[in-house]
Amino acid sequence: MLKGHQSWVFENKPKIISSATVVGPFEGKGPLAEDFDIIHGDLYIGQDSWEKAEKTLIEESAKLAIEHAGLTKEDMSFHFGGDLMNQIISSSFAARTLSIPYLGLFGACSTSMEGLALAAFVTNYGGSKYVLAGTCSHNASVEKQFRYPTEYGSQKPPTAQYTVTGAGTVVVAPSGEGPSITSATIGRVIDMGISDPFNMGAAMAPAAVDTIEAHFRDLQIEPSYYDLIVTGDLSKVGYAIANDLFNKHNFPIHQTEYKDCGMMIYDYNTQNVQAGASGCACSAVVTYGHLLKRMRKRELNRILVVATGALLSPLSYQQKETIPCIAHAISLENQDA
Incomplete structure (x- = not known):
């Protein structure tokens, strides 16, 4: 239901029945390390490029979220995903692997809640049974694309931010255990x-x-x-x-x-x-x-x-x-x- 000018209220209250997070080594040294499912020890994650490593992050978090829900990828109605790479290649190439009906999104760093909002909307009105929603980023690939490659060694001003290496995915359902x-x-x-x-x-x-x-x-x-x-x-x-x-x-x-x-x-x-x-x-x-x-x-x-x-x-x-x-x-x- 539309509420006010730009808000949706979900009368059927879709549930987040599972979630999964995968991060890189630097995030694993931070204060929230115990709350992540997988912490990788290097930025390449066994791949030969940072971009391929980023794709691996979202694949891992998606598969783990489905596993946590006790489901299979065949149970998923849709997959909402996006990232920061040109033409959202990390999410789209991961969708190739997952083979779930896919809608690619670009909201930059707002993509996590954009995808969750759309997953909830579709689920609330009976358009799906289970929906996968997730996003990812990789410090080295993002810095190379938007600012300066890490190898360049440029000094950064105090206003600069450090791109998180990681991926987070949830499974949204009409009912079940969860928020x-x-x-x-x-x-x-x-x-x-x-x-x-x-x-x-x-x-x-x-x-x-x-x-x-x-x-x-x-x-x-x-x-x-x-x-x-x-x-x-x-x-x-x-x-x-x-x-x-x-x-x-x-x-x-x-x-x-x-x-x-x-x-x-x-x-x-x-x-x-x-x-x-x-x-x-x-x-x-x-x-x-x-x-x-x-x-x-x-x-x-x-x-x-x-x-x-x-x-x-x-x-x-x-x-x-x-x-x-x-x-x-x-x-x-x-x-x-």
């Missing part, structure tokens, strides 16, 4: 004129704030409804800007705990990540690993996950275009709490 997907707010594209690919947090923060405020306006609830609101990958710079915007707009974000996935996955004291984390996998592995684990333990019962994305490409940057950004919000709830 319910109760609503989704689809974001608008916001462009505040920032063109620096080393300052993604500042570029994405206004889009995150716009979607969060729209969510509460559409659903006519207060932030206190949630135990936690978490943005995708604003990291330190964007998180600070978002808080400033909430204050400027008199939005009561203080009613609940507000965090950012980009500030949660790494240890700022021991890992050199500049402003924090980014990448499609950032919100995916933090949400599908750490946050869902906390929901299963009933430490959290209602959370709002707002994945943020910068919709640029190497071509748009070369043409000196500014960075359009977007954010999509998903409400997850333990219905028995």
Whole structure:
């Protein structure tokens, strides 16, 4: 059901019945390491290129999520996926391996919640039985495509972010054990004129704030409804800007705990990540690993996950275009709490 201007409320409350997360070695040294299913010891993951390694990440997380659900890939109605590589090749080539009816998505780092929103929508209205939704990113492949190759050894400014190597996938079903997907707010594209690919947090923060405020306006609830609101990958710079915007707009974000996935996955004291984390996998592995684990333990019962994305490409940057950004919000709830 459409609620307000840009939100869906899912009356049938589709369930996340399983999840799986796979990460690289650097993520395995961070504070959330115990919440990931697989931690690889090297960035190549037995492949001969970083791009092939990224494809392997999403294949592994997809297969593991299906296994955790006690199902087979033949049980899946659809697969929603996307990533940051040109023409979303990591997800599309993995879909070739999985051989599940596939819809490829590009929402940059917002892809995790974009895919989950569409999976919930299709499931809510009887369009599927089981849906696979996932995304991935790889530090070396993303840095090579969007900024400078790792081998180049360039110095990065403090506003830069560190792309997460990992993949996160969930299985969505009409019923079963697991958190319910109760609503989704689809974001608008916001462009505040920032063109620096080393300052993604500042570029994405206004889009995150716009979607969060729209969510509460559409659903006519207060932030206190949630135990936690978490943005995708604003990291330190964007998180600070978002808080400033909430204050400027008199939005009561203080009613609940507000965090950012980009500030949660790494240890700022021991890992050199500049402003924090980014990448499609950032919100995916933090949400599908750490946050869902906390929901299963009933430490959290209602959370709002707002994945943020910068919709640029190497071509748009070369043409000196500014960075359009977007954010999509998903409400997850333990219905028995």
